[in-house]
Amino acid sequence: MDFRIRWNENWIMRTVCTALLGIAVAGALLTRAQDQPQAFRAGVRVVNVPCTVRDRQGNYVSNLTQEDFAIREEGVEQKLSYFAAPGGDPLTITLLLDTNQPDLDFLRAEKNAAIEFFRQPLGTSESAALARFDHDFWVVQDFTDSANGLLAAATRLPEHGAAADPKLE
Numbered sequence: 001m002d003f004r005i006r007w008n009e010n011w012i013m014r015t016v017c018t019a020l021l022g023i024a025v026a027g028a029l030l031t032r033a034q035d036q037p038q039a040f041r042a043g044v045r046v047v048n049v050p051c052t053v054r055d056r057q058g059n060y061v062s063n064l065t066q067e068d069f070a071i072r073e074e075g076v077e078q079k080l081s082y083f084a085a086p087g088g089d090p091l092t093i094t095l096l097l098d099t100n101q102p103d104l105d106f107l108r109a110e111k112n113a114a115i116e117f118f119r120q121p122l123g124t125s126e127s128a129a130l131a132r133f134d135h136d137f138w139v140v141q142d143f144t145d146s147a148n149g150l151l152a153a154a155t156r157l158p159e160h161g162a163a164a165d166p167k168l169e
Contacts, residue, residue, distance in 0.1 A: 046081060046082065049071060051069075062085075064085070065083070065085075066080055066083035069083070090123065090125035090126045090127075091122075091123065091126045091128075092126065092127050092128070092143065093126075093127075093128045093129075094128070094129040094130070094131055094143075095114055095117060095118075095128065095129070095130050095131070096131050096132070096133065097110055097111075097114060097130075097131070097132045097133075097157065098110070098132070098133060098134075099132045099133065099134045099157070099158060100133065100134035100135065104159060107158070107159050108159050110157075111154065111157045111158075111159055114130065114154040114157060115151065115154045115155060117154075118130075118147060118150040118151045118153075118154050119147070119151060120147075121147050122145055122147055125145075126145065127143045127144055127145045128143065128144070128150055129141055129142055129143045129144070130150060130153045130154060130157075132157065140153045140154075140156070140157065141153035141154075
């Protein structure tokens with residue numbers, strides 16, 4: 001009887017160890033399978049390539065046609081299936097600036113970038129606004145089609161951090 005109990009205890013112990021070993025091996029195989037990168041493949045038939053063309057004086061060139069463009073992928077010319085010249089829906093944009101920066105050089109660079117951005121003329125029926133935020137949100141210039149108004153508002157932007165006067169007087 002003593003032998004039988006030991007045999008049953010050993011049998012139970014071997015069964016438990018075998019089960020644990022099986023679980024460990026299955027877990028290792030599952031982890032290994034998850035570590036291997038999964039390949040994702042998709043066929044792409046059309047890739048949009050928006051572009052802006054300027055001449056040597058920095059002026060926009062707007063009278064280009066499909067024949068003026070060539071698209072190459074790894075040196076191989078690709079077929080240009082669709083071509084759309086500008087003149088679709090008018091652009092409405094808000095330039096939003098983070099003026100909650102302690103770095104004065106960053107604020108000056110941000111202000112200069114806004115000024116440069118608004119030096120570009122808006123297209124017909126296009127409008128823009130200028131806003132900034134620190135601890136609050138401020139509309140510096142509401143939507144307008146006036147590049148001069150936007151440029152003036154950008155010029156009034158503070159060059160110091162969040163304590164700046166929100167009225168930008």
